[in-house]
Amino acid sequence: MARPQLSDEVAAHVRELVLTGQLRAGEFVRVEKLAEDLGMSITPVREGLLALRGEGILTLAPRRGFLVAPLSEQDLLDLFWVQAQLAGELAARATPLLDDEQIAELGELQEKLVTALGEGDLTTVERLNHEFHRTVNRAAGSTKLAWFLKTATRYVPLRYYQRVGGWPDATRHDHFAVLEAFRARDPEAARAAMVEHIRHAGRLLAAHADLPEDTGDGTTG
Amino acid sequence: MARPQLSDEVAAHVRELVLTGQLRAGEFVRVEKLAEDLGMSITPVREGLLALRGEGILTLAPRRGFLVAPLSEQDLLDLFWVQAQLAGELAARATPLLDDEQIAELGELQEKLVTALGEGDLTTVERLNHEFHRTVNRAAGSTKLAWFLKTATRYVPLRYYQRVGGWPDATRHDHFAVLEAFRARDPEAARAAMVEHIRHAGRLLAAHADLPEDTGDGTTG
DNA sequence: CCTCCATAGATCATGCATTATATTTTCTGC
DNA sequence: GCAGAAAATATAATGCATGATCTATGGAGG
Numbered sequence: 001m002a003r004p005q006l007s008d009e010v011a012a013h014v015r016e017l018v019l020t021g022q023l024r025a026g027e028f029v030r031v032e033k034l035a036e037d038l039g040m041s042i043t044p045v046r047e048g049l050l051a052l053r054g055e056g057i058l059t060l061a062p063r064r065g066f067l068v069a070p071l072s073e074q075d076l077l078d079l080f081w082v083q084a085q086l087a088g089e090l091a092a093r094a095t096p097l098l099d100d101e102q103i104a105e106l107g108e109l110q111e112k113l114v115t116a117l118g119e120g121d122l123t124t125v126e127r128l129n130h131e132f133h134r135t136v137n138r139a140a141g142s143t144k145l146a147w148f149l150k151t152a153t154r155y156v157p158l159r160y161y162q163r164v165g166g167w168p169d170a171t172r173h174d175h176f177a178v179l180e181a182f183r184a185r186d187p188e189a190a191r192a193a194m195v196e197h198i199r200h201a202g203r204l205l206a207a208h209a210d211l212p213e214d215t216g217d218g219t220t221g
Numbered sequence: 222m223a224r225p226q227l228s229d230e231v232a233a234h235v236r237e238l239v240l241t242g243q244l245r246a247g248e249f250v251r252v253e254k255l256a257e258d259l260g261m262s263i264t265p266v267r268e269g270l271l272a273l274r275g276e277g278i279l280t281l282a283p284r285r286g287f288l289v290a291p292l293s294e295q296d297l298l299d300l301f302w303v304q305a306q307l308a309g310e311l312a313a314r315a316t317p318l319l320d321d322e323q324i325a326e327l328g329e330l331q332e333k334l335v336t337a338l339g340e341g342d343l344t345t346v347e348r349l350n351h352e353f354h355r356t357v358n359r360a361a362g363s364t365k366l367a368w369f370l371k372t373a374t375r376y377v378p379l380r381y382y383q384r385v386g387g388w389p390d391a392t393r394h395d396h397f398a399v400l401e402a403f404r405a406r407d408p409e410a411a412r413a414a415m416v417e418h419i420r421h422a423g424r425l426l427a428a429h430a431d432l433p434e435d436t437g438d439g440t441t442g
Numbered sequence: 443c444c445t446c447c448a449t450a451g452a453t454c455a456t457g458c459a460t461t462a463t464a465t466t467t468t469c470t471g472c
Numbered sequence: 473g474c475a476g477a478a479a480a481t482a483t484a485a486t487g488c489a490t491g492a493t494c495t496a497t498g499g500a501g502g
Binding site for chain 4: 285
């Protein structure tokens with residue numbers, strides 16, 4: 001697979017630029033320049049930017065161009081609130097659906113995570129964390145909830161968690177609580193543990209990111 | 222404004238086709254045919270379809286085309302669950318932010334709604350319902366929560382509520398409960414009333430729509 | 443049953459018309 | 473004659489149409 005779907009490449013590229021602060025709120029995203037930078041024509045670039053508008057990351061001023069939507073610290077907390085509610089519901093739903101084998105698998109993932117953390121291999125920690133959550137969310141079996149969760153998660157830059165102080169330790173701690181709830185087959189405990197886990201991560205990330213306190217305008221696009 | 226953004230027109234058009242069942246799950250959406258039907262070129266059509274993929278309504282099979290994503294009755298209930306959580310949170314946040322004037326305005330909207338309902342003017346009922354919610358959601362002042370709510374709401378076909386038996390009466394009843402919570406300045410009561418209102422609407426809509434019980438596959442796109 | 447080829451369709455590149463913004467010019471009032 | 477505003481022009485970038493390329497599918501032939 002050489003380069004499937006150039007527009008996806010554009011979306012991923014620009015999303016990173018925005019979330020890492022290389023493109024700042026209010027700035028215009030020039031189609032032609034992007035096309036040149038990425039070595040492609042403007043058509044797929046425009047398509048990718050339209051997709052990002054759909055994600056709420058860009059806004060479109062007709063005949064003026066695409067510009068970066070404002071993102072305040074409160075926005076980030078709100079996004080994590082959404083993530084927490086969704087991940088909590090998925091964990092609760094997954095609880096009665098997880099069989100012994102799957103719970104054992106989650107336990108193994110967590111063991112590996114602890115090991116990697118001991119070795120300071122944060123990239124592996126982040127990968128295992130991702131797998132842990134993916135296993136839970138798939139088990140819950142709700143396409144639409146998973147879709148919303150994925151959308152909320154897109155606001156976290158790639159490979160970002162490992163750079164956030166305190167996150168790896170928090171993850172180790174929080175996952176044990178989630179696992180325990182699964183083993184006890186207690187859906188509401190699983191929900192509570194998962195909600196707390198996500199909000200925990202959100203607080204750490206919001207404190208780490210350098211964002212304005214609030215954007216002031218209630219623009220929805 | 223003659224025809225701003227053809228791709229938006231495409232997205233709205235196809236969204237309606239899908240949600241009203243004129244395009245069914247698994248069917249391919251042919252770009253060229255759509256372009257001819259709507260009297261435009263294939264470029265904006267493709268752009269519109271990419272936007273719908275971003276909404277989770279279509280999926281993209283590379284080099285094969287766009288096809289309608291499956292939507293089960295459970296999916297619809299899940300979407301309303303999301304809607305309910307978000308609308309509830311927004312109502313709770315709005316409660317301390319609404320001033321007397323805004324609450325009075327909501328009361329007036331509700332009075333007009335009752336009147337319109339008495340006259341059997343369901344189109345006006347739906348419009349007033351929309352205004353009622355919009356007022357609350359704007360007052361809450363969270364761009365991101367509002368964005369997710371809007372996205373979840375897009376799965377309800379336009380002018381659909383008025384065709385759902387029992388919805389108008391349910392709305393009249395439920396809105397009073399929400400209003401009372403606002404007047405009592407009780408955020409949690411407002412949340413509970415709003416959650417119940419949305420879930421109520423969701424149950425009615427799911428019962429009205431003719432959808433498969435479950436799609437079986439856990440495809441997320 | 444496997445291979446090769448024809449065809450339909452998606453995907454991307456390019457070009458043109460349209461529109462918003464910046465700049466310059468012209469007009470008006472003092 | 474000069475300052476400021478309004479109008480006209482120039483420039484730049486979007487938005488759409490068209491055309492070329494590439495890929496996946498279905499069927500004929502081995």
